[in-house]
Amino acid sequence: MEMETTMNESVTILFPVILPVLAGLLLLAGKEPTRKNSLAWYTGTVLVVTALLSLGIICGREASFTLFFLTGRLPVYFHIDSVGKIFAAIVTVVWVLAGFFSFEYMKKEKETKRFFGYYLIGYGIVLALDFSGNLITFYAFYEMMTLLTMPLVLQERTRESIMAALKYMFYSFCGAYMVLFGLYFVYRYANTLSFTAKGVLDPALMEGQEGLLLLVAFFMILGFSVKAGMFPFHGWLPVAHPVAPAPASAVLSGIIAKAGVLGVIRVIFYVFGDDFLRGTWVQTVLLILSLVTVFMGSMLAYIEKGLKKRLAYSTVSQVSYILFGLFMMDASSVTGSLLHVVFHAFIKGGLFLCAGAIIYQTGKHQVEELSGIGKEMPVTIWCFTICSLALIGIPPASGFISKWYLCVGALHTGMPVFSWLGPVVLLVSALLTAGYLLPVTIQGFFVGKDYDYASLVKKEPVKMMVAPVLILTALALLLGIVPQGLLQSFSDIVAQML
Secondary structure (H helix, E strand, C coil), X not given: CHHHHHHHHHHHHHHHHHHHHHHHHHHHHCCCCCCCCHHHHHHHHHHHHHHHHHHHHHCCCCCEEEEEEEECCEEEEEECCHHHHHHHHHHHHHHHHHHHHXXXXXXXXXXXHHHHHHHHHHHHHHHHHHCECEHHHHHHHHHHHHHHHHHHHCCCCCHHHHHHHHHHHHHHHHHHHHHHHHHHHHHHHECCCECCCCCCECHHHHCCCHHHHHHHHHHHHHHHHHHCCCCCCCCCHHHHHHHXXXXXXXXXXXXXXHHHHXXXXXXXXXXXXXXXXXXXXXXXXXXXXXXXXXXXXXXXXXXXXXXXXXXXXXXXXXXXXXXXXXXXXXXXXXXXXXXXXXXXXXXXXXXXXXXXXXXXXXXXXXXXXXXXXXXXXXXXXXXXHHHHHHHHCCCCCHHHHHHHHHHHHHHHHCCCCHHHHHHHHHHHHHHHHHHHHHHHHHHHHCCCCCCCHHHCCCCCCCHHHHHXXXXXXXXXXXXXXXXXXXXXXXXXXXXXXX
């Protein structure tokens, strides 16, 4: 009886995965609804129920479930651990809020049934990725995620969106094949493919093969870093984000890019182990690439004139903050990385939804066109401003906490060059972040005496669009004011990883 109860509890892992996938498939297979708002009601109900199921699992104890075996040693295996819970939690918050924002936003778009169908499927697949318990399961859902979120990029079916979707798919597949290359070797030299803190390599089998396995680890980490937008494989991200509808851009930036981060975490800390990689050429090269990406992404965002594309380049830079902390492999820096995973998801989700609200209400896409926008949409632009300050790292907003831990971790390692170069690059990037985000606020509110107040028309979007933005903005601010709970939890998780 006890075994049966455990089995029933374990099967519940699949409920928040299966529900949105089946609901999305039914939506795609059915006819276009004729009743007004029926798509919103259907999608909203599925999102809320899935979120409740997910939160129940996230707040519960660790659980495992084997679905079936591909071969004798390759099970499709799910396991709820602390790291997976972090990513599943941010997926749920951002995916649901962006989904509710989209109910109004998509009224101006065509083929909304297709959008909401793939949006629901994508939610289930990303949750399955977070709940994956071994490398083969993770890889399978990682590939599915690419295929099933690509339609969100080509939603508008313009030549630009089609080319962007193809670029997204090409880059993602190239990265995934690097991982697949490494998977064969891990299977050969590991005791198991199940994610295990400190790594799974068998010391007896890997003896004399350390050089080969370092190369394998490098390709696997680089492969997952493609989705995270790290140089030199960042090209898909600033192309795909601007052409997608704003709610899709929010999840692409806040969530999909983090799937690559989760892959990096699994490879470094749960497959090879940080002790195997620390102090090697692999760590050195990855640190160089991450810092190059941080600076390059900030510079490209600074000179970019398009609002959504500027935010996309910002994502290139900010996600590599996370990678830099992981590659330092220090307790403080890894804690900072996990914090920035959470904070960046809420901040960038809020910024992209603000950009979507501006585009939806005014049709303006260029930063230089936004003079006076703060007078027309004060709530939206105040939210944009608070999220911007959080991303820059101005206390007490959340970004300050994560960047503090990243810099402290880098200094603590005492690594030649990187212990001081890392904080310097992060500081320069923060200044550039202020340079490309705050002009929207300055132009929006400080319009000068020549502004035509007589013709001012308020253009604040409807409550269904404003509410998700307000929630994400509140999270971006409050998690910086009261970070103690997250800090304690993440410190405990990192202690298990290192």
